[in-house]
Each structure stands twice: as C-alpha cells, then as structure tokens.
Amino acid sequence: MQYVFDFGAVFQAPYLEWLIQGLYTTLALTGLAWIGAFALGTTLAVIRLADVAALNFLISAYVAFHRNVPMLVHIMFWYFGVPAMLPMAWVDQINAVGGEFLMAMIAIALVMAAYIAEDLRSALRAIPSGQFEASRALGLSYLQSMRKVMMPQAFRIAIPTLVNQTLLLFKNTSLAMAIGVAELTKAAREIENVSFKVFEAYAVVTVMYLLLSLLIMWGGDVLARRSRLAGGH
Amino acid sequence: MITFHDVNKWYGDYQALADINATVERGEVLVVCGPSGSGKSTLIRTINRLEPIQSGRIEVNGEDITRKGANVDEQRSHIGFVFQQFNLFPHLSAIENVTLAPVMLKRANKSEALEQGMALLDKVGLAHKAQAYPAQLSGGQQQRVAIARALAMKPPVMLFDEPTSALDPEMVGEVLQVMKALAREGMTMVCVTHEMGFAREVADTVWFMDAGRIVETGTPEGFFTNPQSPRAQKFLSEIRH
C-alpha cells in the first residue's frame, strides 16, 4: 500500500492553528487544574493533621471516592450529571464561559487534589516526630509550625511524587476531548479527520506530548536537586 | 593452594590493595586481621572474584583465575565463601538452600544432593532444622546453614569473610565450633576475623594487614605475643582494651 508521508501538510493553515489552539488549551487546562489541585490538596493535608475524627473520615472518604473512580467518569459526571441538578440560571452562566473546559478543569482538579493530599500525608508522616514538638516547644503556634517547619519539609520529601502527579495531571487533560474540549488530542483527531494524514497528525502530537512530558520530568529533577540540603536528604 | 602475585587494586583513586605477594598452602588455616579499611575483606573477595583486580595475578589450585576468558562461575563453584551477612536465600528452606547449587550445576542429582545436604546440616548441628526457613532461624543457625551451603559444593578451599561479626556474642561460639572442626579435618581455610581466640587455637598462619598491604606474617603465637611491626603492636593493644 503506497503511502506518501507529508508532514509539511500538518503544519499548514488551518491545521497549524488547530494545533496551536489545542496546545494552548491543554496548557491552560493543565495549569488551572494544577493550581486548584495543589491548593485543595494542601488544605486537605493540613486539615488532616488537626486529627479531628469526623474531618478525617470525610477527607478519607473524599480521597477514596476520587481515587477509585476513573478520571473519565468524573469528567462525565461533572459535565453531564451535575448541571442537571443546578438551577437553569447557573447552567446558562457556566455554558457562557465554556462549560466543557470548566467542568473538565473542576473534575481533574478534584481528582488530583486527592492524590496530592495522600502524597503530602505520607510525606508529613516521614518527617521525624521531634520536629513538630521542637517547634511548639520554641513557642510557635500550630499554624506557624505548619507553615515554617512541617510543610516545607513535607514538600521537599514529596517532590518526586508531586512531579509524578503533575505529569499525570498533564496527561489526563487529554480525556477532556471526550466532552468536546478542543485540546491537543482532539486537534490530532480533527486534523486526521479532515486531511486523512493519520500518521503525520498523530506523530506530531505525540512528539509534542513527549517534549512537554520530558520538560516536566526535567523540571522536577532540577527542583529536586535544588531543594536538596547539604549533606543529602 | 592460593597464590597472590603482585596484586594491586584501586577503587578510582583510592588504592585498596598494594603489592600483595603471598601464598596459602594446601591444608593451611590462615587468619587475616587488621584495622577496618585495611583491605582484608577486599583481599579475600578477590580470591573468588567478587572484587576484580587491576594488576597482578591470583592462582587458585594451580589455575590462574584472573586470566582473560576464565570461566568465573566454574571457578567459583570450587571455592566456598561464607559472608558476614549470611545471605541465605529467604524464600528457600535450609535444606533447599544447601541443595540448590549442587543440583543446578549438575554436581549431583536430587536424591544425592538431598542425602549429602542432610549430612552436612547434621555436621553443623542443624539436621532438625532442615525444613525451617531463614527467618525462623537465629543468626548463629543461619550462619551455620550458610557454611553447610558452601560445603555442599565440596570445595577444596573455604573463605570466611568476618563470619561472626554480625552475630550476637552468645552465638559466636557455635559458629566458631563448626569452623574449628573444619580446620581439624584439614580444610584449607582463609578467615578474615577479629576472633583472636579462634586464631590462636586453630590457625597456622596470621597475616596482619594495614592500608592495603600485608604488613606482618607469622604464627599466631608469635604474632599475638610478640608483634614485630609498630602498627601491629598498636592494633593489638587497642583491641585488648
């Protein structure tokens, strides 16, 4: 079967615009979801430390639910299911700003927050117990101890896993295409649908994903190295 | 039995062994001692090539083990090695640990290996623990099984790398007892150890090492009562306190 490879075609308009738009959407989705996931995950981890039984149970339930249900199902739940329970006015508002993007972002952020909360929890447990006692003994309040002593150490320990979660988050944005978000994978499909250059379209997008992933992994390495204390930790 | 010719070894820039020239005769029981970092463990590990050397030659049983193209696995099967950390295989029972190598390397069929293995376990006093797993055995028991495992290959020479250093004091005796019995049977043995009592009782020769060199050699009596070199004198006075 004769097949002429034509990579040049993929980079012509309008395909190039689709690619750039897709890349932009993917990055925006990744960035915004990451901020949400990180903020929520950290908050949950800190709340857990207060060791209130009822709160612990709620947070454990949250984590268990978001980790056991597939990401795609979360996205579908938020996009198809949740609007059905909201008042019409809200739904119109949401759709005005771009419902698919918003719902995908919320779903991804909530799920990754669960993973981040768990990672920070293990990291906090890995800190020698004397640390917290020492800071309280010096007179620092609970919040101050958290901010200045515990969380910085926890983050340092958790960097490898957090980088992994970032990578996972980035890859999960591709699932948003299932509800119509015009991110990178969808761009590949669109190009392939119209131009029939299946291999070229997918190859280009594959390379883009790989480059971005390598960038994230490399950035993580740099971060880990920079945060390493003298004498190794 | 074992000969070192101009052996030198480096780890990067650090010289671990320097100009080793020495011989171990058949049937000789040799104890190698010295301060930590002196290279005594490294030396014994070069004999079965767990450590490579950069220059020189080592002969075991007439064969140059350091020549290019030598079959390392074949050579090792004729040298018994007992580790400080025992290194028993935790997923196998004691008797399975002992019979694994003879069967896999086709030195004996399963029933022969089993018979000989049980005899060896009996010899080290652990026939009743043949079916036990390493996690169920004490340190002293594990080390004795390790000795039986090494003996199962019927090697002409046995190497012991600080065999009792990882043991609680009350278990050291049972392992030394096995080693003394082996010595009396005429086995060629090289032991890196701090157990001076053992050395005085069964060793024929003592090598004292410091900073990668063999500084002094002699009989145990001679070495322990009248060390010649200042470094040996310092070492002996320190371990007495």
Added chain:
Amino acid sequence: MWEILSDNWLLLLIGQYPNGPMGGLVATLSLAALSLTLALPFGLLLALGRLSSRRIFRYPATTLVYMVRGLPLLMFIFWAYFFVPLVIGRPVAGFTTMVVALVCYESAYLAEIIRAGIQALPKGQMEAGRALGLSHSQTMRRIILPQALYNMLPSMMSQFVSTVKETSLAYVISVQELTYAANQLNSVLLVRPFEVFALLALTYFTLNFILTGIARLVELRVARRRLAQPVQAVPA
C-alpha cells in the same frame, strides 16, 4: 437512582449480550485482567533491560519506558485503533485494540514496579548466588526474581486497580464496557443524567474499593512472610 439500578443492572453488568458482544462490568474486568496478564512478560523484559549492564539493552528499554510515561493513554488507544488493523491486514474489534493499547501502556508501569522490586533486594543475594558458582541468569531465575515478584505483589495489585480505571477509556472507541453501557443508558433515559453517572461512579468505586481492600490484605500477608533482611533473626 436505585430503581435505575434495579431496572438496568443487566445492561451494566454484561452489556448487550446476547444481542451484542459481552459488555458492561464483565467486559471491564476481562479487559483489565487480560491486559495486565499479557503485559507481565513484556514488563519483565523491559525491567531486565533497564537493569542490564549492556547499553544495547539498557538504552532502548529506558527510552521505551520514558516514552510510555510521557504519552497519554488516549494517544496509545488512537495509535492502536488506526495501526493494528493496518499491521494485521484486516479489521480488528475494539476490544482487541484496547488490549493492545493497554498492554503497551501497562508494560512500562509494570517494568518500573518489577525494577523497584529487584533493586530492593539486598546486594548479598546476588553475591551469594554467584559465589556458589551460579551464573547471572541462574541467580536471577531462582533467587532474585522469585523474591522480587512476590514482594511486588501489592504494587501489582494496585496497578490492576489502575488498569480497571483505564478500561473506561475504551468508551472513546466504542468498546462496550461499563462506561459505554452507562452512556447508552443515559441516552435512553435522557432526563436522569445525574443518577446515571452517579451510579456509574458508585459502581467503579465499589469495585475498586473491594480490589484495593484485597490488595491491602495481600500486602499484610507479604509483609508477614517478609523475606527478611539478612541480619534479622529470631533468638535461638
């Protein structure tokens, strides 16, 4: 929501069988089990490649693992969707495509698990095997791998849970597993999307919660028979 469940549980369980291929929850589980099982030998090869002292094995293995880690599963699925039929020369069922994609994807993750398991063993195990005269591969086969694979059982079980979740992506290529069945249901009922998708989420939750529980039991069992570090002994 419960009446939706009681009315339609059969659809969710086995899809449109016998009026179509076996689907629903059964398809989900078979996809996951089949893919992970087939991925094991490849994962083992990749792990051994990554650990090899020879660059000719190490470089390709490491590159492959990094590539899989860097690419979303969805891209693998689309690659497989278009190119498996091309390679085989005839049309291929969605189920098969999904298996191919999952095997490629999971092999890399299994490789990392196995590699961690092998590297976690004390160095003395390999040395003891070699000191007896066993070759590298003999020691690998009889000493290292049996221990490593057993120790890694809990991690492999949680990887199975991940695979179950990943099967939901088969929806995108119209494989009739659980998520697809739920969407079918939704397009029929139309006015109850919240209940349908809540039900879908709860089904996955229950399934994976049970599987994770089993994994934890396995972990306890493995830790109990924990193949001890060398100098950890019971008093005589």
